[in-house]
Amino acid sequence: MEKVLGIAYVTVLESFRRKDPYVVLILGFAIVLGAGLFNQFGIDGLEKFVKDVALTVTNLLAIVICVVAAARQLPAEIANRTLYPLLAKPVSRTTVFFGKYFGVGIMSTAVVLLFWAELQVLFVVFGISSGMIFLQALYLRILSMWLIAAFVVTLSLFLTHGANVTVSLLICLAMSTFANTILAVHSELEGVSQRLAEAVYWVVPHLELFDLSKKVIHEWPSIPLGALAALTGYAAVYAGIFIALGCWRFRRVSL
């Protein structure tokens, strides 16, 4: 485990020393602050608008950071040949894969926590209430980052860097409408098209389930712990399948 964490530490250090998260954090802060100022102009009902903008922007930017970092890890190690001295040591390729995955997961978690700390500060400053659902949304957002990291790191071994970033961002950003669209059109389809829609529905990661933004905006009560546990299980199984596939592929890559 120490070897996995050693590689993960270097991955986190790289992201922060490249300053990618800071740029996005500052950008996110500026947008959220801009939205928050509306609330100060005394316009009634803008509290929900501020929350909506703040959550959408931070979620979007966190996903972008996670996808870009995850897509870069293994291809960059192979292209820059930094992988050779690592794999010359008594470590398995699975260890390296897990090190990279953990690194992206930890870095994305740190970014989400920083974003949400920013949000909490802004909510307090502008007198906007959050509540328990806010913390549940935070937990699920972090969970979704680990899920995204698993499939993006794995896809990086099958697709080119550009294709991986594009496909992954499309999956992440379109799922909230895409999943519902499949459900809506399913009954209208027949035969092969229906089977295809079902296959797509079961294969794609249901990231929309991890998004509690609307519930936070409309101040819903907290969701049952059973639902959180089920989503945790879903994320673990889904990420596990992708990690297994990624490790299998990485062990066979000729360097």
Added chain:
Amino acid sequence: MSSNETSVIEVDGLDVHFKTAAGRKVVAVDGLDLSVKRGEVVGFIGPNGAGKTTTIKVLMGFMQPAHGTVRLFGKPAGSISARRRIGYLPEVALYYPFLTAREALRLYAKLTGIARGRRESVIDELIEQVGLRGRDSERLGGYSKGMLQRIGIAQAMMNEPDLLILDEITSGLDPVARHDVRAILMSYKEKGKTVFFSSHELTEVALLCDRIILLDNGKIIEENELEQLLVKEPLSLEDYFVRKLGHKTT
């Protein structure tokens, strides 16, 4: 001592093929047989594209051969138990530019399995050995090619491996650094360790090696003890190299 322990590297009938982007098959290594005994310093020489780096990559387990068996210390190439006893320097030394030299060596020490309590003293010793004292807190992104090569040598020598596999060891080094590296390798040789290295620098090869293996088009075209070779062929190693590869000597 078992025969496996006597033979540190055993390569038998190694074939490595590539496919080009156009789908054409290229034979990089063709039926290679070689053996390196414990305590030997072997120079693996040949022109560009001869198959030296490919062979070394197979020894390290980075590539799978099409045919043949490769064993190091009696274990399959690339196995963790074999890699525990190997130090490796890649052909082009690239290391994380965002890390300082000490941070990078700390990572390699961790991966090598050096106990936490010993790590800093091992790193101090290596930094001293490769002549980077006082520069170890600088990021590798600001290092020259020669300094990076020194870091590469330091990480390869970590935990005093029984076998050093070095791909283009003196690449990018200035004369002083070459002298230092030669001294390091000589001390390794005196300790009875095994060194297998590829180089274009024939002076280096002549000064360090017990034996040379000359490779061309993926095949061994000469394998001999250096002393015997120089008696048999009273030429400089460079002239001999050129002649063997089918060019006229000057």
